[in-house]
Amino acid sequence: GENVEQHPSTLSVQEGDSAVIKCTYSDSASNYFPWYKQELGKRPQLIIDIRSNVGEKKDQRIAVTLNKTAKHFSLHITETQPEDSAVYFCAASTVGNQFYFGTGTSLTVIP
């Protein structure tokens, strides 16, 4: 089955700086890659996703890039704010099938 690796496991940045979280996947058939944000004790919330026919997608301060050849995708958060502090999960799947999640990145934005 699919194996998703996520790095780093923890990340601290100064407010206003950028944060980058990287994930790799093993199954070349995977074609859908969502990112989730989870605040302490709460449910994960979808923040952005990308499909395999697209190389980059942006939504305000958040962007995701996908390199299908290398089988890796990344989350970029610019102009970080304290409210961006949370655990972020990447995932990979094929259409209609289960998600395989990375182990999460705990992001701390220092005011």
Next chain:
Amino acid sequence: DGGITQSPKYLFRKEGQNVTLSCEQNLNHDAMYWYRQDPGQGLRLIYYSQIVNDFQKGDIAEGYSVSREKKESFPLTVTSAQKNPTAFYLCASRQTYYGYTFGSGTRLTVV
């Protein structure tokens, strides 16, 4: 809660006891999933169901059971065979081509 409701929010289990976690969705999603979340281990798939009256084991199904008698409902039973059930349990549903919608979770503790 975004169309998918988990109950109870907190649950305490005694040794040797079976307990059932409820998950109900009104999103008309075909697929439903149960994940277990432990600190530092991300989200691990317990069971999933893509249609009514059918379900499949995930990566850590031992000690758990499910049913899918209605499209809206996917309850999870934690049996006495699950020796280390203390965790945060998340239910999710999905429409094909889109990301998961998660419930708010149930925190299960063994007492």
